[in-house]
Amino acid sequence: MSRSSVPRARIRSAALASAAATLALALAGCSSSGDGSVSADGKTTLTVGTFGTFGYKEAGLYDAYMKQHPEITIKENPTTVEGNYWTALQTRLSGGGLDDVQALEVGRISLATSADLADAFADLSDAPGVEKKNYLPWKWQQATTADGRTIGLGTDVGPMAICYRQDLFKAAGLPSDPESVGKLWAGDWAKFVETGKRYQAKASKDTYFMDSASGLFNAVVSSSTVQYYKDGKLAYKNSPSVRTAWDLAVKAVQGRTSQGLKMFDTPWQTAFSKSTFATTVCPSWQQANIQQFSGPGNKGKWNIAQPPAAGNWGGSFLAVPASGKHVDEAKKLVAWLTAPEQQ
DSSP: OOOOOGGGGOOOOHHHHHHHHHHHHHHHTOOBOTTSSBOTTSOEEEEEEEESOOOTTTTTHHHHHHHHOTTEEEEEEEESSHHHHHHHHHHHHHHOOBOSEEEEEGGGHHHHTSTTTGGGBOOOTTSTTOOGGGSOHHHHHHTBOTTSOBOOEEEEEEEOOEEEEHHHHHHTTOOOSHHHHHHHSTTOHHHHHHHHHHHHHHOOTTOEEESOHHHHHHHHHHTSSSOSEETTEEOGGGOHHHHHHHHHHHHHHHTTOBOOOOTTSHHHHHHHHHTOEEEEEOOTTHHHHHHHHHOGGGTTOEEEEOOSSOOEEEEEEEEOBTTOTTHHHHHHHHHHHTSTTTO
């Protein structure tokens, strides 16, 4: 499952915090999408706002739910890039048009659960079929407000891996089976950067070892215990992981092992089909992007290896705007989509 999402590396910015009060006022007057209505044949249409590729439609889950609930029609409103999705969502918060179900990226969840915005979303802890034990404890807590309301149900996390092109590795004289590839950089992100130099020395023409130095930066930080915060306070200035990640990303750029792409932008998406880079940092959600953008001509060429260090980058939630026209029906759908059987 996955997402195309720029802020997978945590977006705890002061700018978002300062916007909370404005958004809270805007939410008070919001109504759900005009598509979330009851049709002439008595069916209720539930709209689901997503970013990237969540995989529900592709896995046939919408069809399965509608078969079980013939009175429901589901319409997904996807946006490719999460940053664009969030911008549009903020516009709808002030102008109306919210979907019955809205996906939230983990970098936005602290704002959504804040005192300013929490009341804008329905409590899902009591939705039919929801059992707290079925969710990772820390994932459940991320979407729970100070007063104990859970406004989002976790639908994925981002355990780390490295996805790589087997054919490009072979052409550069590197091993291509997952176990051997993982050993190239086992235990140290610096070894990953050094492997990039080895790749570049014999690389196929016009190819690069990695897609994005910023992706490397995020991966290094995400595999560290202390990241941007410590004990609830900003700690990035003294965070060893931030310094290490920065230094390694700079080395990748200076060594010309990174293609210099901005993850999730159109050139990055196109580069998959053009086969211009050999590795990408690969949280679980990244696999859907690779499948979507690589095209049929590159089927079977990608594989997955262990990362230099274990970590988690990203994750998402499904939330139900409290001002929606079909809150009860939307809560049932969210509960079903995030249940173990469907996940």
